[in-house]
Amino acid sequence: MKYIQPLARLIAELSKLPSVGEKTAARYAYAILDAPESDAEALIDAIKDVRENVHFCRICGNFTEGDICEICATRKPTTICVVKEPRDITALEKVKGYTGVYHVLHGVISPIDRVGPDDIRIKELLARLDGVEEVILATNPDVEGEATAMYIARLIKPLGIKVTRIARGLPEGSVIEYADEGTLMRALRSRIEL
Protein backbone atom coordinates (compact mmCIF):
# COMPACT_ATOMS: atom_id res chain seq x y z
CA MET A 1 0.00 0.00 0.00
CA LYS A 2 1.14 3.49 -0.74
CA TYR A 3 0.54 6.08 1.95
CA ILE A 4 1.64 9.69 1.98
CA GLN A 5 4.79 10.13 4.03
CA PRO A 6 3.40 11.31 7.41
CA LEU A 7 0.83 8.49 7.41
CA ALA A 8 3.41 5.90 6.37
CA ARG A 9 5.65 7.09 9.19
CA LEU A 10 2.92 6.90 11.84
CA ILE A 11 1.88 3.45 10.59
CA ALA A 12 5.51 2.30 10.86
CA GLU A 13 5.77 3.58 14.43
CA LEU A 14 2.45 2.04 15.49
CA SER A 15 3.52 -1.29 13.93
CA LYS A 16 6.18 -1.50 16.64
CA LEU A 17 3.47 -2.08 19.27
CA PRO A 18 3.02 -5.74 20.28
CA SER A 19 0.96 -7.85 17.83
CA VAL A 20 0.18 -4.83 15.65
CA GLY A 21 0.54 -5.45 11.91
CA GLU A 22 0.35 -2.92 9.10
CA LYS A 23 -3.44 -3.15 8.69
CA THR A 24 -4.13 -2.61 12.39
CA ALA A 25 -1.54 0.16 12.51
CA ALA A 26 -3.27 1.83 9.55
CA ARG A 27 -6.63 1.66 11.36
CA TYR A 28 -5.06 3.28 14.42
CA ALA A 29 -3.34 5.92 12.27
CA TYR A 30 -6.60 6.85 10.54
CA ALA A 31 -8.33 7.02 13.95
CA ILE A 32 -5.60 9.33 15.26
CA LEU A 33 -5.98 11.45 12.12
CA ASP A 34 -9.76 11.60 12.46
CA ALA A 35 -9.83 12.17 16.23
CA PRO A 36 -10.56 15.56 17.78
CA GLU A 37 -7.43 17.69 18.23
CA SER A 38 -7.77 17.35 22.01
CA ASP A 39 -7.58 13.53 21.79
CA ALA A 40 -4.42 13.59 19.71
CA GLU A 41 -2.81 16.00 22.14
CA ALA A 42 -3.96 13.96 25.15
CA LEU A 43 -2.35 10.85 23.63
CA ILE A 44 0.94 12.67 23.04
CA ASP A 45 0.87 14.11 26.57
CA ALA A 46 0.10 10.69 28.07
CA ILE A 47 3.05 9.10 26.23
CA LYS A 48 5.34 11.91 27.42
CA ASP A 49 3.97 11.64 30.96
CA VAL A 50 4.58 7.90 31.12
CA ARG A 51 8.10 8.24 29.74
CA GLU A 52 9.04 11.14 31.99
CA ASN A 53 7.29 10.31 35.24
CA VAL A 54 7.28 6.53 35.53
CA HIS A 55 10.45 5.20 37.15
CA PHE A 56 11.46 2.00 38.84
CA CYS A 57 11.12 1.79 42.62
CA ARG A 58 14.60 2.05 44.14
CA ILE A 59 13.84 -0.90 46.43
CA CYS A 60 11.75 -3.42 44.48
CA GLY A 61 11.97 -2.33 40.82
CA ASN A 62 8.20 -1.83 40.46
CA PHE A 63 6.82 1.10 38.46
CA THR A 64 6.48 4.24 40.54
CA GLU A 65 6.06 7.95 40.09
CA GLY A 66 8.32 8.77 43.00
CA ASP A 67 11.48 7.23 44.42
CA ILE A 68 9.82 4.33 46.26
CA CYS A 69 6.60 2.61 45.19
CA GLU A 70 3.43 2.66 47.27
CA ILE A 71 3.81 -1.01 48.19
CA CYS A 72 7.37 -0.66 49.53
CA ALA A 73 6.38 2.54 51.33
CA THR A 74 3.48 0.97 53.23
CA ARG A 75 4.09 -2.76 53.78
CA LYS A 76 6.34 -4.80 56.04
CA PRO A 77 9.15 -6.43 54.02
CA THR A 78 9.11 -9.77 55.83
CA THR A 79 7.80 -11.64 52.79
CA ILE A 80 9.14 -10.87 49.31
CA CYS A 81 7.36 -12.10 46.19
CA VAL A 82 9.81 -12.31 43.27
CA VAL A 83 8.41 -11.57 39.80
CA LYS A 84 9.76 -11.12 36.29
CA GLU A 85 8.11 -7.82 35.40
CA PRO A 86 6.25 -4.92 37.04
CA ARG A 87 3.04 -5.92 35.20
CA ASP A 88 3.08 -9.21 37.15
CA ILE A 89 2.62 -7.16 40.32
CA THR A 90 -0.52 -5.57 38.87
CA ALA A 91 -1.91 -9.07 38.22
CA LEU A 92 -0.95 -10.46 41.66
CA GLU A 93 -2.33 -7.43 43.49
CA LYS A 94 -5.77 -8.27 42.12
CA VAL A 95 -5.77 -11.32 44.42
CA LYS A 96 -5.82 -9.01 47.46
CA GLY A 97 -4.80 -11.78 49.90
CA TYR A 98 -1.10 -10.97 49.67
CA THR A 99 0.24 -8.40 52.13
CA GLY A 100 3.99 -8.70 51.55
CA VAL A 101 6.28 -6.80 49.22
CA TYR A 102 7.67 -7.60 45.78
CA HIS A 103 10.96 -7.81 43.96
CA VAL A 104 11.04 -7.32 40.20
CA LEU A 105 13.86 -9.15 38.41
CA HIS A 106 13.29 -7.27 35.14
CA GLY A 107 13.88 -10.42 33.18
CA VAL A 108 14.61 -14.11 33.64
CA ILE A 109 17.69 -16.23 33.07
CA SER A 110 17.67 -17.30 29.43
CA PRO A 111 20.87 -18.65 27.83
CA ILE A 112 19.26 -18.53 24.36
CA ASP A 113 18.68 -14.78 24.73
CA ARG A 114 22.09 -14.44 26.42
CA VAL A 115 20.53 -13.31 29.68
CA GLY A 116 22.56 -14.57 32.64
CA PRO A 117 22.05 -14.23 36.41
CA ASP A 118 24.04 -10.98 36.45
CA ASP A 119 21.76 -9.41 33.86
CA ILE A 120 18.67 -9.48 36.08
CA ARG A 121 18.13 -8.01 39.56
CA ILE A 122 19.29 -11.00 41.63
CA LYS A 123 22.10 -9.13 43.42
CA GLU A 124 19.56 -6.50 44.46
CA LEU A 125 17.32 -9.25 45.86
CA LEU A 126 20.15 -10.78 47.90
CA ALA A 127 20.98 -7.34 49.27
CA ARG A 128 17.52 -6.92 50.81
CA LEU A 129 17.10 -10.25 52.60
CA ASP A 130 17.88 -8.92 56.07
CA GLY A 131 14.92 -9.75 58.33
CA VAL A 132 13.06 -11.52 55.51
CA GLU A 133 11.17 -14.66 56.56
CA GLU A 134 9.95 -15.95 53.21
CA VAL A 135 10.76 -15.49 49.55
CA ILE A 136 7.97 -16.51 47.17
CA LEU A 137 9.23 -17.23 43.66
CA ALA A 138 6.48 -16.12 41.27
CA THR A 139 8.23 -16.25 37.93
CA ASN A 140 6.23 -17.69 35.03
CA PRO A 141 5.73 -21.48 34.91
CA ASP A 142 7.80 -21.84 31.74
CA VAL A 143 11.36 -23.07 31.11
CA GLU A 144 13.10 -19.76 31.83
CA GLY A 145 10.87 -18.89 34.78
CA GLU A 146 11.44 -22.31 36.32
CA ALA A 147 15.21 -22.17 35.80
CA THR A 148 15.37 -18.70 37.31
CA ALA A 149 13.33 -19.80 40.34
CA MET A 150 15.61 -22.82 40.88
CA TYR A 151 18.72 -20.65 40.58
CA ILE A 152 17.46 -18.14 43.15
CA ALA A 153 16.23 -20.90 45.49
CA ARG A 154 19.73 -22.42 45.54
CA LEU A 155 21.20 -19.06 46.57
CA ILE A 156 18.68 -18.22 49.28
CA LYS A 157 17.84 -21.53 50.95
CA PRO A 158 21.32 -21.89 52.50
CA LEU A 159 20.71 -18.57 54.29
CA GLY A 160 17.96 -20.23 56.35
CA ILE A 161 15.15 -18.27 54.69
CA LYS A 162 11.98 -20.09 53.66
CA VAL A 163 11.76 -20.23 49.85
CA THR A 164 8.49 -21.14 48.13
CA ARG A 165 7.32 -21.43 44.53
CA ILE A 166 3.78 -20.52 43.41
CA ALA A 167 1.75 -23.69 42.81
CA ARG A 168 1.32 -25.17 39.37
CA GLY A 169 -1.83 -27.04 38.44
CA LEU A 170 -5.09 -26.73 36.58
CA PRO A 171 -6.25 -23.16 36.08
CA GLU A 172 -9.50 -22.20 37.78
CA GLY A 173 -12.50 -22.89 35.58
CA SER A 174 -10.54 -25.04 33.13
CA VAL A 175 -11.53 -28.45 31.81
CA ILE A 176 -9.43 -31.56 32.53
CA GLU A 177 -10.29 -32.98 29.13
CA TYR A 178 -8.46 -30.17 27.35
CA ALA A 179 -5.58 -29.67 29.79
CA ASP A 180 -2.10 -30.38 28.41
CA GLU A 181 -0.11 -33.31 29.75
CA GLY A 182 2.44 -31.20 31.58
CA THR A 183 -0.24 -29.32 33.50
CA LEU A 184 -2.13 -32.52 34.33
CA MET A 185 1.04 -34.27 35.51
CA ARG A 186 1.90 -31.32 37.74
CA ALA A 187 -1.69 -31.15 39.08
CA LEU A 188 -1.60 -34.84 39.97
CA ARG A 189 1.84 -34.73 41.55
CA SER A 190 1.15 -31.75 43.75
CA ARG A 191 -2.28 -32.96 44.83
CA ILE A 192 -3.25 -31.93 48.35
CA GLU A 193 -5.00 -33.93 51.01
CA LEU A 194 -8.54 -32.83 51.80
Next chain:
Amino acid sequence: MKYIQPLARLIAELSKLPSVGEKTAARYAYAILDAPESDAEALIDAIKDVRENVHFCRICGNFTEGDICEICATRKPTTICVVKEPRDITALEKVKGYTGVYHVLHGVISPIDRVGPDDIRIKELLARLDGVEEVILATNPDVEGEATAMYIARLIKPLGIKVTRIARGLPEGSVIEYADEGTLMRALRSRIEL
Protein backbone atom coordinates in the same frame (compact mmCIF):
# COMPACT_ATOMS: atom_id res chain seq x y z
CA MET B 1 -6.85 -3.14 38.04
CA LYS B 2 -4.94 -0.40 39.75
CA TYR B 3 -2.28 1.39 37.76
CA ILE B 4 -0.17 4.36 38.80
CA GLN B 5 -1.58 7.57 37.42
CA PRO B 6 0.59 8.14 34.30
CA LEU B 7 0.04 4.53 33.20
CA ALA B 8 -3.71 4.71 33.86
CA ARG B 9 -3.85 7.88 31.79
CA LEU B 10 -1.96 6.40 28.83
CA ILE B 11 -4.12 3.26 28.96
CA ALA B 12 -7.24 5.45 28.89
CA GLU B 13 -5.97 7.35 25.85
CA LEU B 14 -4.93 4.19 23.98
CA SER B 15 -8.35 2.65 24.72
CA LYS B 16 -9.84 5.29 22.41
CA LEU B 17 -8.23 3.57 19.40
CA PRO B 18 -10.62 1.36 17.40
CA SER B 19 -11.27 -2.09 18.92
CA VAL B 20 -8.75 -1.51 21.71
CA GLY B 21 -9.93 -2.58 25.17
CA GLU B 22 -8.21 -2.02 28.49
CA LYS B 23 -6.07 -5.16 28.32
CA THR B 24 -4.75 -4.40 24.85
CA ALA B 25 -4.23 -0.77 25.81
CA ALA B 26 -2.24 -1.92 28.87
CA ARG B 27 -0.04 -4.11 26.63
CA TYR B 28 0.61 -1.13 24.36
CA ALA B 29 1.29 1.15 27.34
CA TYR B 30 3.83 -1.27 28.79
CA ALA B 31 5.48 -1.57 25.37
CA ILE B 32 5.70 2.22 25.08
CA LEU B 33 7.18 2.33 28.57
CA ASP B 34 9.72 -0.39 27.78
CA ALA B 35 10.66 0.90 24.32
CA PRO B 36 13.94 2.74 23.66
CA GLU B 37 13.65 6.50 24.22
CA SER B 38 14.09 7.05 20.46
CA ASP B 39 11.02 4.90 19.70
CA ALA B 40 8.78 6.80 22.12
CA GLU B 41 9.95 10.09 20.64
CA ALA B 42 9.48 8.80 17.09
CA LEU B 43 5.89 7.82 17.92
CA ILE B 44 5.14 11.24 19.38
CA ASP B 45 6.74 12.96 16.39
CA ALA B 46 4.81 10.77 13.96
CA ILE B 47 1.50 11.62 15.65
CA LYS B 48 2.36 15.33 15.54
CA ASP B 49 3.49 15.06 11.92
CA VAL B 50 0.26 13.39 10.85
CA ARG B 51 -1.88 15.92 12.69
CA GLU B 52 0.07 18.94 11.43
CA ASN B 53 0.99 17.97 7.90
CA VAL B 54 -1.85 15.84 6.57
CA HIS B 55 -4.58 17.93 4.98
CA PHE B 56 -7.39 17.31 2.56
CA CYS B 57 -6.76 17.91 -1.14
CA ARG B 58 -8.52 21.11 -2.18
CA ILE B 59 -9.93 19.39 -5.26
CA CYS B 60 -10.83 15.82 -4.31
CA GLY B 61 -10.71 15.68 -0.50
CA ASN B 62 -8.01 12.99 -0.39
CA PHE B 63 -5.23 13.10 2.21
CA THR B 64 -2.31 15.23 1.05
CA GLU B 65 0.71 16.95 2.48
CA GLY B 66 0.35 19.92 0.16
CA ASP B 67 -2.58 21.83 -1.31
CA ILE B 68 -3.44 19.34 -4.05
CA CYS B 69 -2.90 15.57 -3.84
CA GLU B 70 -0.55 13.70 -6.14
CA ILE B 71 -3.42 12.06 -8.00
CA CYS B 72 -5.19 15.34 -8.81
CA ALA B 73 -1.86 16.91 -9.74
CA THR B 74 -0.93 14.26 -12.29
CA ARG B 75 -4.05 12.67 -13.79
CA LYS B 76 -6.66 13.78 -16.29
CA PRO B 77 -9.97 14.46 -14.52
CA THR B 78 -12.19 12.94 -17.20
CA THR B 79 -13.23 10.06 -14.95
CA ILE B 80 -14.05 10.67 -11.28
CA CYS B 81 -14.34 7.81 -8.84
CA VAL B 82 -16.50 8.83 -5.85
CA VAL B 83 -15.61 7.29 -2.48
CA LYS B 84 -16.67 7.71 1.12
CA GLU B 85 -13.27 8.16 2.75
CA PRO B 86 -9.64 8.84 1.82
CA ARG B 87 -8.65 5.34 2.97
CA ASP B 88 -10.85 3.92 0.19
CA ILE B 89 -8.52 5.58 -2.33
CA THR B 90 -5.55 3.76 -0.83
CA ALA B 91 -7.41 0.48 -1.32
CA LEU B 92 -8.57 1.25 -4.88
CA GLU B 93 -5.11 2.45 -5.95
CA LYS B 94 -3.76 -1.04 -5.24
CA VAL B 95 -5.71 -2.29 -8.28
CA LYS B 96 -3.51 -0.19 -10.55
CA GLY B 97 -5.94 -0.46 -13.53
CA TYR B 98 -7.64 2.83 -12.70
CA THR B 99 -6.15 5.98 -14.19
CA GLY B 100 -8.82 8.54 -13.34
CA VAL B 101 -9.19 10.82 -10.34
CA TYR B 102 -11.22 10.55 -7.14
CA HIS B 103 -13.74 12.50 -5.14
CA VAL B 104 -14.00 11.90 -1.41
CA LEU B 105 -17.46 12.52 0.06
CA HIS B 106 -16.16 12.35 3.66
CA GLY B 107 -19.25 10.46 4.69
CA VAL B 108 -22.43 8.97 3.26
CA ILE B 109 -26.05 9.93 3.50
CA SER B 110 -27.43 8.35 6.67
CA PRO B 111 -30.74 9.56 8.12
CA ILE B 112 -30.17 7.53 11.30
CA ASP B 113 -26.92 9.41 11.96
CA ARG B 114 -28.56 12.65 10.79
CA VAL B 115 -26.20 12.95 7.84
CA GLY B 116 -27.98 14.50 4.87
CA PRO B 117 -26.80 15.27 1.32
CA ASP B 118 -25.62 18.72 2.40
CA ASP B 119 -23.38 17.26 5.09
CA ILE B 120 -21.12 15.42 2.66
CA ARG B 121 -19.11 16.77 -0.29
CA ILE B 122 -21.77 16.40 -3.01
CA LYS B 123 -21.87 20.11 -3.93
CA GLU B 124 -18.11 19.98 -4.41
CA LEU B 125 -18.56 17.00 -6.74
CA LEU B 126 -21.19 18.79 -8.83
CA ALA B 127 -18.87 21.79 -9.10
CA ARG B 128 -16.13 19.79 -10.79
CA LEU B 129 -18.10 17.95 -13.47
CA ASP B 130 -17.02 20.23 -16.33
CA GLY B 131 -15.40 18.03 -19.02
CA VAL B 132 -16.03 14.86 -17.00
CA GLU B 133 -17.05 11.84 -19.06
CA GLU B 134 -17.78 9.31 -16.36
CA VAL B 135 -18.51 9.28 -12.65
CA ILE B 136 -17.90 5.94 -10.93
CA LEU B 137 -19.77 5.60 -7.67
CA ALA B 138 -17.57 3.55 -5.35
CA THR B 139 -19.29 3.95 -2.02
CA ASN B 140 -19.53 0.84 0.16
CA PRO B 141 -22.07 -1.83 -0.88
CA ASP B 142 -24.18 -1.28 2.23
CA VAL B 143 -27.47 0.54 2.80
CA GLU B 144 -26.00 4.02 3.23
CA GLY B 145 -23.45 3.59 0.45
CA GLU B 146 -26.10 2.37 -1.94
CA ALA B 147 -28.52 5.18 -1.04
CA THR B 148 -25.76 7.76 -1.46
CA ALA B 149 -24.84 6.33 -4.88
CA MET B 150 -28.47 6.41 -6.02
CA TYR B 151 -28.87 9.99 -4.81
CA ILE B 152 -25.78 11.17 -6.67
CA ALA B 153 -26.72 9.22 -9.80
CA ARG B 154 -30.06 10.98 -9.94
CA LEU B 155 -28.32 14.35 -9.80
CA ILE B 156 -25.64 13.65 -12.39
CA LYS B 157 -27.33 11.48 -15.03
CA PRO B 158 -29.58 14.34 -16.26
CA LEU B 159 -26.39 16.27 -17.10
CA GLY B 160 -25.56 13.72 -19.79
CA ILE B 161 -22.58 12.29 -17.93
CA LYS B 162 -22.12 8.54 -17.78
CA VAL B 163 -22.68 7.34 -14.21
CA THR B 164 -21.55 3.88 -13.13
CA ARG B 165 -21.63 1.91 -9.91
CA ILE B 166 -18.91 -0.55 -8.95
CA ALA B 167 -20.26 -4.08 -9.35
CA ARG B 168 -21.64 -5.97 -6.43
CA GLY B 169 -18.87 -8.46 -6.61
CA LEU B 170 -18.11 -7.15 -3.18
CA PRO B 171 -19.65 -9.25 -0.43
CA GLU B 172 -22.77 -7.65 1.05
CA GLY B 173 -22.08 -5.53 4.13
CA SER B 174 -18.32 -5.53 3.68
CA VAL B 175 -15.96 -2.56 3.76
CA ILE B 176 -13.91 -1.43 0.75
CA GLU B 177 -10.88 -0.69 2.88
CA TYR B 178 -10.39 -4.36 3.72
CA ALA B 179 -11.43 -5.94 0.42
CA ASP B 180 -8.82 -8.06 -1.37
CA GLU B 181 -7.36 -6.84 -4.64
CA GLY B 182 -9.05 -9.47 -6.80
CA THR B 183 -12.50 -8.61 -5.52
CA LEU B 184 -11.81 -4.92 -5.93
CA MET B 185 -10.54 -5.40 -9.48
CA ARG B 186 -13.64 -7.40 -10.45
CA ALA B 187 -15.87 -4.77 -8.87
CA LEU B 188 -14.16 -2.02 -10.86
CA ARG B 189 -14.14 -3.90 -14.17
CA SER B 190 -17.77 -4.97 -14.07
CA ARG B 191 -19.11 -1.60 -13.04
CA ILE B 192 -22.57 -1.05 -14.53
CA GLU B 193 -24.13 2.05 -15.96
CA LEU B 194 -26.94 3.51 -13.88
